[in-house]
Amino acid sequence: MNDMTRPDFDKPRVVGQRTPRIDGEFKLTGRAGYTGELHVDGMLYGYPVPATIANGVLESLDLDAARAMPGVVDIFHHGHFEALHRSPNSMAHGDMVNEVRLPFEDERIYYHGQYVALVVAETFEQARAAAQRVVARYREERGAVVSLLQTEAEGTLQESAGSTRGDPEAAFGGAEVKVDSTYHIAAESHLQMEMHATLAEWRDAGKRLVVHESTQGVFFQRNAMARVFGLAQENLEVISHYIGSGFGNKLFMWPHSVATAVAARMIGRPVKVVLPRQQDMTSGGNRPASRQRIRLGADRSGKLTSVIHDSTTETSLVHQYVDTCGSATPSFYACDNVSTSQRVLEVNHGTPCPMRAPGEVSGIFALETAMDELAVALEMDPVELRLKNNAEQDPASGLPWSSKHLDECLTSAAKRFGWEQRNPAIGSMRDGDEIIGYGMASCTWSAGRQPCEARVELRADGSLFAACGTQDIGTGTYTIVAQAVAELTGAELSRIEVKLGETSLPAGPLSGGSMATATVLPAVAAAARDALDAIKEVAVGSGGAFEGSDPDSLAAQAGGLTDGERRVSFEEILETSKLSSVNGQGSAAPGDERSEYAFRSFGAHFVEVRIDPEISRVRVTRVVSSIDIGRAINPPTARNQVEGGIVMGVGMGLLEKLDYDPRDARLINANVADYIVPTHADAPEIDVELLDYPDFKHNEFGGRGVGEIGLTGVASAIANAIYHATGKRHRDLPITIEALLASS
């Protein structure tokens, strides 16, 4: 008898198998219902008015013309807004926000795009037209800090974001071989396809607030709004069923949500705001620019003796965001002398926020490019250098890894790529008029896990229902939850309904940090087991399908229970006992294993670039990667995320740059044509291998999460390939055509 309540997760039937997305048909037919396309009765449209300067004071707003426009209901601004409270902004207490300053809080302008008014009208066209008639008068001030990349200012040291082991300065001073390089990365835009959107509706005479928000964290949004509006959390509901992705800028609440909810309350009708793309880019988050200095010391054999990683990133004048670049560095290589430091500099930009692999992706670009420089200085193969310094245990904590296979990633990807055919001499590989460059880099992302609750129902109509207050931002969470329920109950996937993205559901985690899978599935499994216990209790009870049996003798099989001789379906059991359903509750949290092991995923990217020196054109033509993420719960969606990370890495490496006007710190390229992201034609040939080493120390499903790691290391592998092709070391991203021209 195969008891599926304790499934053999070494040989699962559904988990780890290719499973088309259960929400796929909704997305493919247009029925999915993203926030911006929702409607409720009596709904009005809001359109924010953004500041056109980046530094100064809003002296006056002339609203007469706008108010006279057809359909205008009200216009909100500093002089016409509710008195509110700021959120405590605590990660631990679940009310962190992306910008603590409330909308219209004062008349100072801190960044280009800061909202100075919100126009609300009967139709979208009317709101937009009236917003364009608002006349704002500013006193613009000199001295805007344009960018970290255009100042020598050092910024403020963040003591808690750094670490030291050994004596890295002394070790660097005495090192036989040294690299000392400084790297700059331009600010990037998330450019998630669906702009930020809020639909706010007050019910019960203004006592209860229902918010539809495109968010990666319904509970964080609810808690923050409760603090801001002084409401009991129970009187707030946040809903986010479909999210046009987020990449980090939808983790926490932004001021537009607050402005929308205030407008809805003051007018007494629901209000919807979809940020125009320009405002989404100025005011809805960015990856801050970074300046990093890396010092590596090694002996002649290539063994690292010192790693010193000093970083500075931007924050805004209205919110402190620390994009810690060095957080992977202490765990990356076996080295006794390592230090990291982090500084933050205030600039006149919209507030930066986490963006896919926040901090670490910038830090890994610098570290892995420096490692390539070290390999050149040592005249050593860069793969060999990395294998030589592979950390067999976590050097930061001293703990053994739960599971680590970086060496296999390096050798497997090198083989599939054809690395042994690489002639290390600069510019030595050619194909017609093109120079070919080969480069590589390692990649990594931490494997975290959070507490989580879930609920699973077995119903008399034969369906199963699973619920958790997390979100599916496109990573496939709906589908893996259904897979987990199918695994435990043996039920068909088509019978399993999954509900996510509501604060009325059991508390679930942010969709961020590559943590959702490892966090949610154990809670879902616990809930499914509890539901099975509940139906066993029913089955053995008076008049039940297995009346008088020992519940421990029953096991789940194919969506029913069996005693080894006879299988009765869940619906028959419930019908026999005249019940509509049974309910299982479950929760799960990380435990003692966190102090016994270190958890981190690793992998390797190998990149081919082709450069046409006549026109300074570089193309990433081929990427071969091997990544160890533990078990992929749904291999196609996991691989898709790594492939997507690689595509985003091509953008980071060659294309993406938020451009701030050096005269006044205005964002020049706040649109999808001038901020360049990879298109179909830019996407290289991609070959991703996911190693299959389930990490059961992390959780019973063996998955470690996959959202961020694919992006890390890609830009460095590209820069290293360009060095191989041209002999020019590019330490600043993006490596634009202008940068290539300057080097030729």
Added chain:
Amino acid sequence: MDDSVHSRPRVPETLGTQTLNFTLNGEPRTLEVAPNAVLLDVLREQLGLGGTKKGCDHGQCGACTVHVDGQAMNSCLRLAVMCEGQQVTTVEGLARDGELHPVQQNFLECDAYQCGYCTPGQMMSATALLNDERIGTDDASVKEAMSGNICRCGAYKNIVEAIQRSRAQLGYDATRKEGAA
């Protein structure tokens, strides 16, 4: 710097409506629309057809792609009143009698999406290019032709695979040559 006034473009003081007769997903429709209403917003807000997505409102991302008289177009760059007498097809018109269009089915099977937000636009461009004899049948031609549709999740590899599988199943292009573009 001195006081600065940032003036805004002028628009008409009063905006009435205009009658629009067109065919939407095979059904004749008559609507009253504002003269400054964009087709994309009329579909999403007035008609409740949310499948057509807004990603930039400037013809830069392709998420709003629909067919107008069989041609793929950015619905964010068309005033609704320009569609008088025209046939407009949106993603809601792709499936027939509850059966997914082969392009939709192949997007499902190839996992040719992640968040799904650019997906309707990708599929509308895909179905148009499969019928467009000017576009070569090889991957490079497809990628070039699809480059007006941005997928920030980066599912490009799977999207191209889904398009090429659809081509094979639909029996298009049997006589076309590789690289005809």
